[in-house]
Amino acid sequence: MICDFIFRGISVDRIILSGRSIPVVIVYKNIRHTYLRIKPDKTLYITTSKRTKVSSIETLIKSNEIKILKTIDKTSMPLTPLMNDQILFFGVEYPAIYDPSLKKSWLFDGQTFYYKNESTKITSLKSFYAKSVIEQSTGLLEKWRPLLIKDINLNHIIIKSRWMKSQFGSCQSAKKLINMNSVLARFDIRYLETILIHELVHLRVQNHGKDFYGLLYKYLPNYDSIRKELGHLFKRIEV
Incomplete structure (x- = not known):
């Protein structure tokens, strides 16, 4: 159940979906429609009209319960880092090697990606x-x-x-x-x-x-x- 407590146009609470407690943030705006997104922290983020009733939002969430839970589960999967000991370059993996002797910040020789500085390697990539x-x-x-x-x-x-x-x-x-x-x-x-x-x-x-x-x-x-x-x-x- 979502609470109807609103502070400065924002309602924050939780809703139970299939026994799971899901955080919900509702933002009321001068808009006509209701939009539902799932944030990386698995929060349901809803923007809606100032006239929308909480019960209507609950109905919307419940009607999309299966899809919401599937999306949350996918969100729980670890993201692939941009760079570790390898990089992806047009779909192919190449070794990524630290080389402080480089004259510039990075070098790719067709086989290996070299970077000069550990602290700026993502910028170089x-x-x-x-x-x-x-x-x-x-x-x-x-x-x-x-x-x-x-x-x-x-x-x-x-x-x-x-x-x-x-x-x-x-x-x-x-x-x-x-x-x-x-x-x-x-x-x-x-x-x-x-x-x-x-x-x-x-x-x-x-x-x-x-x-x-x-x-x-x-x-x-x-x-x-x-x-x-x-x-x-x-x-x-x-x-």
Whole structure:
């Protein structure tokens, strides 16, 4: 049972699901709908209208009980570290070795990833990933150019990469700037390719409407399944 005690628009309590006590946080806002998320600490985080009754929220939770518990159990699984004695580079494992004699912060020789400083090794890895994503994305752009140029103006495109926690890519169509998440360097290159095509299509269609998906599916008919796979992979790593 969720309490109806509210302090500054926030209600905090617990609910019993299949004999398990689950923490619940309800945030009341000036919105029309109710949204339920499960935080990494296994808390049910709900945002809803100020007019929503607690009983309605309880009904929503109970009706999704099985799904909620499954998601919480998945959340309990340990995350894969970005780096230990190995790294993942486009789906392949490579040794990661500390080498203080390096002249720069990192080096990849095609077989091994070397890093200069233990305290900044994650920063070095992210730098390596970002550089690699830009290089691979540039190559993929040239691969797809003969096909995409029929529908999309691909002149003067700028590709950048940075570490992002909430999206795989972005497109500023006016500047013709594509920003790719450098975490994509961890996974098989087909995921990078899929996200790149998604962002390139945004150069033609800025929203996610019917026209956007019509053009995207023209080039990537299996986009949805690949994007879903990537989402599952992304959830299992430390970001």
